[in-house]
Amino acid sequence: MRRAAAGDLFVVVVVAVIALAVGVVVRGDDRPTTTEPVAAVTVDSTRLLLDGEPWWPVGYNAYQLTTDWSLNVGCGAQVNLDEYFGALPARSLTRFALLAPSTVRSDDGTIDYAAADAVFAAAARHDQLVLPVLASGDGACDGETVKDIDFYRGQWRTRQASAHGSYADWVRTAVQRWHDAPALVGWTAVGEPEPVTCLDAACTAPSGRTCAPDAAEVLRTFYDDVGALIDEIDPDHLIFAGLLGGDQCGSAGPAYANLGASPGIDVLEYHLYPTDALVPVDARLPARIEIAKDVHKPLLVAEVGIEAGSCRPLAQRADLLRAQIDTARDLGGAGALVWSYVPDPRPSECTYDIGPGDPLWPRLN
Template identity: 50%
Template sequence: MRSRRKLSWMVATAAVLTLVANVTPASAHPRVATDGESLTLDGRRWWPAGLDAYQLATDWSINSGCGAEVDLDAFFASLPPNSLTRFNAFATLATDRVTGARDFRPIDAVFAAAERHGQFVMPVLSSFDGACEDEVFKEYSWYADGWRRPSPPPAGETVVTEMPSYAAWLETALTRWKDSPALAMWDLLGEPEPLVGGLGGTCPRDAATVLRRFADDVGALARGIDPVHPLSLGTIGGGQCGTAGPEFRRLAESPYLDVLQYHDYGADGIPLPGNEFDGLAVRLEQARAVGKPLLVAEIGQYAGGPCGTAEQRAADIAAKIDGQRAAGAAGALLWAFVPDPRPLECTYDIGPDDPVRAVLAERNTVG
C-alpha cells in the first residue's frame, strides 16, 4: 500500500507540476494592443473615450495624497463598459507619509476596483513637474541620467527616507501590476520637457536627442519587465522642448513607444488645434508616418462660474472628439474627473453627474 500511495502521490504531483507549467500569466495575452494607427481590445477595433482621474490612488490614511479621495467602486461602476481611465500611480502614492515605508494598498485598490467592474486603466508612473511627488521640476539633467538616482522625500512631509529612483519605481510598478487584467497600457511619464532652469527656462540644442535616449533606455527597461503591454510617453505635442516640429516624429520612432500622445487645451470646440508646425493635424500625420496610434490623452475645457455651463462644454467636447476621431485619432480622455467639482468656479472639474459623461458613453466603442 505504501508503494502504491507513493506512486499515486508522484503521479498527482507530476500532474500538478504540468498544470502549473502550462499556466500562462495574464500579461502574456493582454486584451489591449495596437494595430497600425488603432487600439484594439480582444482583437477588435477599440476607440476609448474616457477620463483622466489622477486622484484615484489618494488615501489620506496612508499616503500624502493627490487631490481628494474617491469612492473607487462608485467611480468604476459609473463608467460605460470597456472604458479607459488614466490615473497617477506615483511612488509617493505607494508610500506611508509618516514612516516612509512602502505601502501598495492605495494603488492596489485602484487596480482591484477596475478589475471588479471590468474596466481598464492607464497608470502614469511620474510627472514632469513633481506635483504630488517631490514638487521638483524634472530638468534636462534628470532626463540625461538623473532618473536613475533616488529623490528627496516629498516637501513638507515627515518622511525621513528618500524616495526610490524613477528607474527603481518603474521596475517595482511594472513587476507588481503587469498581470492585472485591468491594465491597458503604461504611461511612462506625464508631459516630459527637458528644459534647463525649470518651466519657462531654456531648451538645450540636444534636448530632442536626450529625450529620445530617455525614451529608448526607459522603454527597454520597461519592455524587459513587461514585454506585452503597450508603452506610451505623455507628450503634450504642441511644440514643447524636445518635441517641436519634426522632433516629435523622431521621438515617435522609438521602437519602445507603442502609443503616442497629444494633450489638448485652450481650443474649445476646435477638433484640430495648433499651427502648421505643431498642431494636432501635424501630429496625426507623423503618427501615420510611423504607423502608430495617437491618443489625445488629455482634453481640458473650463466650465463653471463665468466660464460657461457644463452643458456648453459637453457640446464643445462632442464636436471636438467627433472631429478628432474622423481625422484619425485613436481615442480621447478628458481632464479631469474629481469627486468634488466646483460648479461656481472656472475649473476643468468633471464630477459624477457632469453632462459630458454621456458624451463619452456614446463615443466609447469596440468593434
C-alpha cells in the first residue's frame, strides 16, 4: 500500500495554511498514522480476493458509525464502535456513510475529523474491514438535497456542498486522508445515484422528478471521471458502484451494463429488498450477476434487507436473510451485506433495524 510521501506532507501543510487564511479551522488535521497490517482486497474477474485468497464477505451496513453527538449532528444514533466491531466475526465487511457533514462540528462549523478517524481506528483494532460511502444520492444526512442530473453533469466539481467545498473537494480530502487506513477495502463514490431532473424543490418521487434522455450517458461519464479522480490519489483500492441495480434513472435496462463497463468501477452492486421475502430468488438479481460476468467484474449484494418487528418475528427474519445471502452466493454474487445495523432497534415497529441482540448475529458466518 502507498504511504505518505514528502510531497503529500507538503500538500497537507499548504492546505492547512490556506484554510486558516480563509477562516476555516481544521481540527485533528494530522493524518492518522499506523503500523497495522493493511488488508489487500483485489479482484479476480468476478471474485473478490483478500490477501490473494478467495473472499466472500458478509457483514452489515452500519451507516450511523460516524455519529458522535459531542462533535457532529450525526446520521442516526451514536454507536459504541468497540462493541460493534468487537461482536463481528473477524474480517467481516461493514459498509458505512462517510459523508462530508460528519466531519463538520455542530457547535461552530469547523472541520473536525475525529469521529471519522475513530471508525477506521476501531475497525483496525478489531481486525475488521470497512467500505465507506462518500455521498448519498438522495441527500440523506448529506445536505438533505437530491443529487440531480446537473450535479452529475458537472456541478459535482463546482457546487458548494459542505465546509470542504464541492463534492470533488470532499472526495480528494477523504481519499487522501484515509487511503492508507488498514481496515479500508475501497470506496463508494455515491450511494444509489439517480441523475433525475427535479420538477419541484423537494424532487419528490415519482411525481416531482423525471428522467432525461441522456441520463445514462451522464451517469457513465460521472463514473468515468470520479473514478479517475479517486484512482489518481489511491490506485490501490477498489471502487464500488453504489448502484441500487434496478430500473432507476440512469441505470435501467442496458444502461446497467454500460455503467458496469466503466473504468471507474471495479465492483458492481445490487441492493436486494425482496417484495416477498419467502421467494428465494429476486427476479432481477440473476440477470445483474450475468451482466457482471459479461464485464468481468464482481457483483456485491451491498444491501439485503427484510423488515421485522411488529410485522415478522426477528428469528424468522434471521432465517430469511440467511437464505437470501446463501442464494446470492449460489448465483455467483461476490458477497452480501445486510441492511442495517442500528444500536437502537424498534421492535414494536416494522423496520429493517438489526440491533445488538438480533438472532442474525450468530448466523453471519
